[in-house]
Amino acid sequence: MTGKLTLLIGLGAGYVLGARSGRERYEQIVAKAQQFWSDPRVQEKAGQAQQVVQEKAGQAGQAVKEKIGSSSDGSDPYAGAVSSGSASSSGSSQGKLP
Numbered sequence: 001m002t003g004k005l006t007l008l009i010g011l012g013a014g015y016v017l018g019a020r021s022g023r024e025r026y027e028q029i030v031a032k033a034q035q036f037w038s039d040p041r042v043q044e045k046a047g048q049a050q051q052v053v054q055e056k057a058g059q060a061g062q063a064v065k066e067k068i069g070s071s072s073d074g075s076d077p078y079a080g081a082v083s084s085g086s087a088s089s090s091g092s093s094q095g096k097l098p
Contacts, residue, residue, distance in 0.1 A: 015029070
């Protein structure tokens, strides 16, 4: 669905930018685009798409919170990343504890 919409927008933009029909044709195209966008069916689909995006964003945020919470005891969510990064970057202290 988004691929088709992107294609249509791209074709429309290309036509507008490449057209040599002048201002009158440009105004016709703009009027048609505004008419299309104000169509209740288009607005309904845009609203549905917005709801889906909000739901998916909420789910992704929750998944990130759960992942961070499960990677440590919750006191420092970055503790695992910092300690593993410093052990691999310090080549001179192999096998030695500070």
